[in-house]
Amino acid sequence: MFESAEIGHTIDKETYKDEVPALREALLDVQYELKEKGDFPVLILIHGLDGAGRGETMNLINEWLDPRLIDNVAFAEPNGDETERPWMWRYWRALPPKGRIGMYFGSYYSDALFPRVYGKSDSAAFDKQLFDILRFERMMTLDGALVLKFWFHLTKDRQKAKLKALESDPDTAWRVTTKDWKHYDRYDKIRKHGEHMLRLTNTAHAPWIVVEGDDANYRNLTVARVLLNALKSRLEGKARVEPSSDVPPILAPIDNKLILDTLTLDQKQDKDAYKEKLKKLQARLNRLTRDPRFAKRSLVLVFEGNDAAGKGGSIRRLTQALDVRQYRVIPIAAPNDEERAQPWLWRFWRQVPAHGGITIFDRSWYGRVLVERVEGFADEADWGRAYFEINDFEHQLHGNGAVVLKFWLAISKDEQLERFKAREETGFKRFKITDEDWRNRDKWDDYRLAVSDMIDRTSTSRVPWTLVEANNKYYARLKVLQTVCDAVEAALDGGN
Amino acid sequence: MFESAEIGHTIDKETYKDEVPALREALLDVQYELKEKGDFPVLILIHGLDGAGRGETMNLINEWLDPRLIDNVAFAEPNGDETERPWMWRYWRALPPKGRIGMYFGSYYSDALFPRVYGKSDSAAFDKQLFDILRFERMMTLDGALVLKFWFHLTKDRQKAKLKALESDPDTAWRVTTKDWKHYDRYDKIRKHGEHMLRLTNTAHAPWIVVEGDDANYRNLTVARVLLNALKSRLEGKARVEPSSDVPPILAPIDNKLILDTLTLDQKQDKDAYKEKLKKLQARLNRLTRDPRFAKRSLVLVFEGNDAAGKGGSIRRLTQALDVRQYRVIPIAAPNDEERAQPWLWRFWRQVPAHGGITIFDRSWYGRVLVERVEGFADEADWGRAYFEINDFEHQLHGNGAVVLKFWLAISKDEQLERFKAREETGFKRFKITDEDWRNRDKWDDYRLAVSDMIDRTSTSRVPWTLVEANNKYYARLKVLQTVCDAVEAALDGGN
Numbered sequence: 001m002f003e004s005a006e007i008g009h010t011i012d013k014e015t016y017k018d019e020v021p022a023l024r025e026a027l028l029d030v031q032y033e034l035k036e037k038g039d040f041p042v043l044i045l046i047h048g049l050d051g052a053g054r055g056e057t058m059n060l061i062n063e064w065l066d067p068r069l070i071d072n073v074a075f076a077e078p079n080g081d082e083t084e085r086p087w088m089w090r091y092w093r094a095l096p097p098k099g100r101i102g103m104y105f106g107s108y109y110s111d112a113l114f115p116r117v118y119g120k121s122d123s124a125a126f127d128k129q130l131f132d133i134l135r136f137e138r139m140m141t142l143d144g145a146l147v148l149k150f151w152f153h154l155t156k157d158r159q160k161a162k163l164k165a166l167e168s169d170p171d172t173a174w175r176v177t178t179k180d181w182k183h184y185d186r187y188d189k190i191r192k193h194g195e196h197m198l199r200l201t202n203t204a205h206a207p208w209i210v211v212e213g214d215d216a217n218y219r220n221l222t223v224a225r226v227l228l229n230a231l232k233s234r235l236e237g238k239a240r241v242e243p244s245s246d247v248p249p250i251l252a253p254i255d256n257k258l259i260l261d262t263l264t265l266d267q268k269q270d271k272d273a274y275k276e277k278l279k280k281l282q283a284r285l286n287r288l289t290r291d292p293r294f295a296k297r298s299l300v301l302v303f304e305g306n307d308a309a310g311k312g313g314s315i316r317r318l319t320q321a322l323d324v325r326q327y328r329v330i331p332i333a334a335p336n337d338e339e340r341a342q343p344w345l346w347r348f349w350r351q352v353p354a355h356g357g358i359t360i361f362d363r364s365w366y367g368r369v370l371v372e373r374v375e376g377f378a379d380e381a382d383w384g385r386a387y388f389e390i391n392d393f394e395h396q397l398h399g400n401g402a403v404v405l406k407f408w409l410a411i412s413k414d415e416q417l418e419r420f421k422a423r424e425e426t427g428f429k430r431f432k433i434t435d436e437d438w439r440n441r442d443k444w445d446d447y448r449l450a451v452s453d454m455i456d457r458t459s460t461s462r463v464p465w466t467l468v469e470a471n472n473k474y475y476a477r478l479k480v481l482q483t484v485c486d487a488v489e490a491a492l493d494g495g496n
Numbered sequence: 497m498f499e500s501a502e503i504g505h506t507i508d509k510e511t512y513k514d515e516v517p518a519l520r521e522a523l524l525d526v527q528y529e530l531k532e533k534g535d536f537p538v539l540i541l542i543h544g545l546d547g548a549g550r551g552e553t554m555n556l557i558n559e560w561l562d563p564r565l566i567d568n569v570a571f572a573e574p575n576g577d578e579t580e581r582p583w584m585w586r587y588w589r590a591l592p593p594k595g596r597i598g599m600y601f602g603s604y605y606s607d608a609l610f611p612r613v614y615g616k617s618d619s620a621a622f623d624k625q626l627f628d629i630l631r632f633e634r635m636m637t638l639d640g641a642l643v644l645k646f647w648f649h650l651t652k653d654r655q656k657a658k659l660k661a662l663e664s665d666p667d668t669a670w671r672v673t674t675k676d677w678k679h680y681d682r683y684d685k686i687r688k689h690g691e692h693m694l695r696l697t698n699t700a701h702a703p704w705i706v707v708e709g710d711d712a713n714y715r716n717l718t719v720a721r722v723l724l725n726a727l728k729s730r731l732e733g734k735a736r737v738e739p740s741s742d743v744p745p746i747l748a749p750i751d752n753k754l755i756l757d758t759l760t761l762d763q764k765q766d767k768d769a770y771k772e773k774l775k776k777l778q779a780r781l782n783r784l785t786r787d788p789r790f791a792k793r794s795l796v797l798v799f800e801g802n803d804a805a806g807k808g809g810s811i812r813r814l815t816q817a818l819d820v821r822q823y824r825v826i827p828i829a830a831p832n833d834e835e836r837a838q839p840w841l842w843r844f845w846r847q848v849p850a851h852g853g854i855t856i857f858d859r860s861w862y863g864r865v866l867v868e869r870v871e872g873f874a875d876e877a878d879w880g881r882a883y884f885e886i887n888d889f890e891h892q893l894h895g896n897g898a899v900v901l902k903f904w905l906a907i908s909k910d911e912q913l914e915r916f917k918a919r920e921e922t923g924f925k926r927f928k929i930t931d932e933d934w935r936n937r938d939k940w941d942d943y944r945l946a947v948s949d950m951i952d953r954t955s956t957s958r959v960p961w962t963l964v965e966a967n968n969k970y971y972a973r974l975k976v977l978q979t980v981c982d983a984v985e986a987a988l989d990g991g992n
Contacts, residue, residue: 062812064924067827067858068827072824074820074822079576080577081576105820171775171778172779173779174782279667279668282667290670316559320555324568324601325602328568329563329568331564337833337834427517428523430524431528
């Protein structure tokens with residue numbers, strides 16, 4: 001992969017001087033068009049060898065383009081806050097919004113490559129990370145992002161010569177660190193594992209661009225032209241990933257029997273016994289979340305269900321048992337403009353708890369495949385691929401130690417009607433019933449199908465859905481609490 | 497302050513049951529009106545004694561109001577990320593946006609009170625924190641926020657009885673922690689220092705409400721009524737802090753001689769010598785920022801100046817010397833909607849660097865007293881009090897170890913005209929010149945006055961302005977670098 005970047009490319013001074021002014025002007029034009037349209041972000045990753053011009057390229061892009069429209073982010077070793085979340089969390093957080101250019105100096109690729117180079121991860125762990133990366137970039141590009149990945153390259157001899165030259169002048173010696181020499185000593189390993197990495201993650205829509213970094217003129221013109229051409233063709237509507245091409249078909253069962261139909265929604269639960277059991281379960285949940293082993297885990301709870309099925313009441317029975325410093329309840333409403341300028345899952349990534357933390361979502365990312373599907377707010381291509389993205393998200397949480405539980409609170413159509421009426425009759429409950437609830441009710445069957453698909457496609461042994469028969473609210477609350485307690489206990493005991 | 501909350505208030509069951517439905521309905525009404533108007537936030541602080549119903553009140557408010565419009569935040573001991581910033585940083589970060597209710601369980605008051613109770617701070621340190629708090633709440637209320645501070649109280653005997661009762665039932669025993677008993681042992685100290693705290697921070701616009709917490713009916717009705725009445729009168733436009741009443745007068749010198757007039761804008765700097773000096777200063781800056789002692793400091797640089805004065809060029813000469821992982825350049829543009837729903841300084845608080853970090857602002861919070869003043873975007877009352885708020889902000893940064901430097905790059909009106917023309921003639925520089933620049937130029941004298949006021953009111957020995965004569969860009973860049981190096985070196989050596 002690197003051969004053509006080891007042959008001594010150069011551009012002479014005259015050619016360079018002739019070309020630069022028009023190139024800069026053209027770059028600014030496309031940058032403003034990007035801003036104006038505001039419908040996709042650009043993500044530029046800067047990688048490669050020390051001394052091959054990574055920092056200089058970053059400065060160049062900031063100098064030739066309008067730096068006010070660029071978000072530069074440099075990543076060091078993950079710190080405390082970051083190590084307590086899935087490893088991709090910090091890259092999600094730093095994403096540029098639509099219309100802007102984000103430039104990552106070091107990225108998830110460094111997190112994968114250097115442990116491999118230094119023998120801290122093996123071939124399987126390395127490939128697993130590359131697979132995580134591929135899914136992330138797939139999500140980004142399907143969402144419309146332009147992703148460009150630069151690898152700046154040098155031969156081993158030229159790297160040594162560059163570092164030596166900098167070191168020989170006392171005023172530039174500081175540019176060479178011991179880390180640079182450590183990397184130099186591992187040149188062959190970086191080249192080898194880097195090649196493997198580039199090969200596995202070089203895709204049509206998030207390509208690697210290998211640039212020989214020895215000659216600044218050559219390097220600068222190459223980067224500028226690549227950037228210009230990529231932006232131009234994306235702005236002309238070319239080179240966009242076709243979203244519909246990648247969605248597996250959604251099947252409906254031919255006998256029309258769905259998973260929700262199998263539930264016995266009326267369950268018995270006497271109120272006095274409920275009170276006793278509730279107290280015991282709350283005490284148990286509290287003990288579990290104070291367990292020292294919980295400090296290495298976290299808990300993510302998702303509540304979905306029919307309108308008026310009792311999500312709020314169930315959530316309150318949970319939070320009554322929790323330390324208020326430990327949990328957050330996130331009611332999901334419409335995204336704000338900062339959130340709308342990002343991939344749709346971004347606003348949920350924002351809320352991922354650190355170790356020891358608990359986040360309870362009152363409605364969630366499943367809106368994408370429920371209301372957005374039923375109401376037609378999202379295209380089929382978008383909600384179709386959402387199953388894949390949701391599974392990926394939840395399994396990243398799980399892989400980082402989170403217990404992730406999802407509850408569907410189900411009530412019958414008759415029970416819902418009674419509750420709607422009761423809410424309308426009680427002054428302080430009227431806020432809980434809106435025209436939208438009545439409209440949703442009219443689409444009962446559409447939701448029934450969407451829920452069934454959702455469960456089939458996103459319930460896994462690691463991150464399961466729990467269906468809660470909720471016509472009797474006492475029964476439902478106890479089942480939720482019991483499920484949470486059992487799952488947390490199993491996790492602390494080393495299961496799941 | 498607590499006497500009336502130690503006399504055994506109660507509300508009987510009948511009265512409670514009669515009043516609650518109408519109260520809940522009324523609370524929901526005002527909450528939706530708050531949301532609808534969306535022009536101020538509500539901040540509720542929950543404090544007081546263990547067992548006095550703080551957690552129950554938080555649950556009550558979430559149950560009686562619409563929890564989707566409430567942001568609950570519980571504060572524990574500050575963690576790594578938080579201890580590296582000014583202590584108020586985490587409270588800024590968590591502020592509710594306009595139209596919503598934020599409820600803090602524990603707050604900056606806990607950070608002040610408990611170290612005092614446990615002998616970890618003395619009377620002077622305690623009062624210093626209370627003074628910080630007063631300024632913060634003053635800013636909040638001047639910005640329109642409704643701030644309500646609850647202190648839930650119990651007598652010592654009743655506290656003991658409550659804790660004992662909970663402990664005696666195995667299913668509620670978990671509600672009592674060793675910390676609760678530790679606090680109980682210090683009841684007298686908490687009462688004494690709490691009283692001092694409440695007395696000094698009880699203001700008309702951010703009042704303390706002391707509530708006896710023994711009887712749940714009494715407590716609930718009291719909280720609900722206070723909340724309802726406060727919200728009602730604020731929504732009716734009453735009880736709002738009058739912004740203009742608090743702004744010190746702005747004086748203009750009677751001879752019209754301003755600080756900017758004293759500068760000799762044309763300075764000499766030969767290009768070759770510049771290159772040599774630049775290299776040396778960049779090497780020095782790099783050494784300083786890699787100094788182990790810098791890990792306990794941070795650096796905040798502000799660049800303001802006439803249009804075309806060379807801010808971008810100066811900033812690039814700095815960043816060329818810095819590790820890309822260490823700094824961020826923040827170009828200041830118009831706030832987004834998340835930022836507009838907050839006090840005006842909020843978006844700058846967001847960018848405060850942690851220890852070891854460097855943040856460079858290309859334009860800054862000074863826009864408030866420059867463009868917003870000159871263009872009339874902010875009322876005089878608002879930009880007038882901004883001087884006070886800016887000083888407070890910068891001195892909090894300084895107090896936390898930041899070196900804060902502010903540069904005003906000054907060029908002459910003739911020099912500006914030449915640079916404007918040159919920009920218009922060079923394709924890739926045209927983006928740097930807009931109609932707005934020409935409009936600003938027409939207001940040269942208004943800016944001259946605003947800049948002079950700004951410097952007089954915000955340049956202090958700890959957080960000084962540096963005026964940079966910038967007709968010669970080489971001279972200007974060296975002066976900036978020199979100033980930064982000297983200041984960082986002095987700070988590392990224990991000065992400033």
